[in-house]
Amino acid sequence: MSVGKSVRLFLADGTPGGLLTAEIMNWTGHVVAAPRSDLAALLKRPEASRTGIYILLGDDPESLGRQLAYIGEGDNVSRRLYQHARPENQNGKDFWDRAIVLTSKDVNLTKAHARYLESRFITLAQNAGRARLTNGTTPPPITLPEADVSDMEYFIEQAKIVLPVLGVNIFRSSVTAMPAPQDETATTQPDSPLFEMKLKKFGIVATAREVDGEFTVIEGSAARLKWTGDEEHSYTTLRAKLEQDGTLVPTPDGSVMRFTRSHVFASPSAAAAIVAGRSANGRITWLVKGTGTTYGQWQDQGIEEAMQLEANDE
Known part of the structure; x- marks a missing residue:
């Protein structure tokens, strides 16, 4: 069973799209995130003048739905952010529209720690x-x-919990997070079972899991050789x-992707x-492997029982 975490968020200006801070109970790390339009406010904060790591994020114009990112470190993060805020022709960076700063509340991060984390x-x-x-x-x-490496790896693990809460998913790996349940056909286990989708006519089998709330198709899965649906569809x-x-390549015989x-x-x-x-x-084409249970049915399992328990408590 996974252990719960309490993440404390503070909206510095009272709006969800503005500058905010995040921390986990009993973790010395501290995170500040701000849109580029609030960079001035970020630079004035005491955390920004500490040794730490920063992440610059922006949309990638060359790839649908992906991001551009720059990861750096500094003895005084605010100075590095100030440099990156300059125009490209002044050795700055234009692509980013959001900055994330990771520092330590106890001010114990050294330059060596920051370089390791970077x-x-x-x-x-x-x-x-x-x-x-x-x-x-x-x-x-x-x-x-050795002790410092252990501390920094713990810092990283906690950061990987906090950052997705802020919508920063660039460190989330579907491969390393892939659960491996003992019984792949079970539908009552807490982890996602293995889902399977078959197109028997074309000899296609694809597998997937829901990993940390995200639907992940697993490496090695097959797909139709070409898109045969509506050419105007958003999925094209x-x-x-x-x-x-x-990500999708033809097999050597050219029969499937x-x-x-x-x-x-x-x-x-x-x-x-x-x-x-x-x-x-x-919701109906993905089935729990080895069963006739659809993804939708798996999602809804336990709902009737939960509602019955609530009714009994009234």
Whole structure:
């Protein structure tokens, strides 16, 4: 059973789209996030003058639904952010519209710690494949004492919990987060079972799991060779993007497409459409492997029981 976490958010100006802070109980780390329009307010905060890590985020114009990101570190993060706020022709960066700053409440992060964290976060973002990094290089992790490495890895694990709460998903890896339940056909276990979608006529089998609330098609799954549905459908752009970035490639015999990596979809229906090459209802086309239970039925399990318990308590 997973252990619950209490994440404390503070909206500095009282609006959800403005500057906010986030922290976890008993974690020395501290996160501040702000849109670029609130950069001045961010630079005035005491956290910004500390040693830490910063992440710059913006939309990637070359890829549907993905982001551009830059990950850096500094003894005084505010100075680095000020430099990046300059125009491109003054060695600044124009792409970003949001900044995230990670520091320590106890002010114990050193320059060496920050360099270690920078390298590790860059590697995590590269492995997750959810954003295109604009970093020119990937600095190797510096050598730290064993105790410091343990502390920094704990810092990273807590940051990976807080950041998705703020909508920062660039470090979430569908592969490393993939649960491996003992009984893949069980439908009552807390983790997602393995879902399967078959197109017997074309010899296509695709598998997926719901990982941390996201529907993830697993590497090696098959899909229709071409899109056969309405050419004006919104999923045609997604299909083209997956082929362009190498997520979907033809098999050697050219009969079907194959997923070269696990991919997170916005919904089970989006995943089903890419596999089927046309519109499809993911709630009924994805089945728990080895059973006739649909994804929709799996989602709804326990609802009747919960409502019955509520009725009995009244």
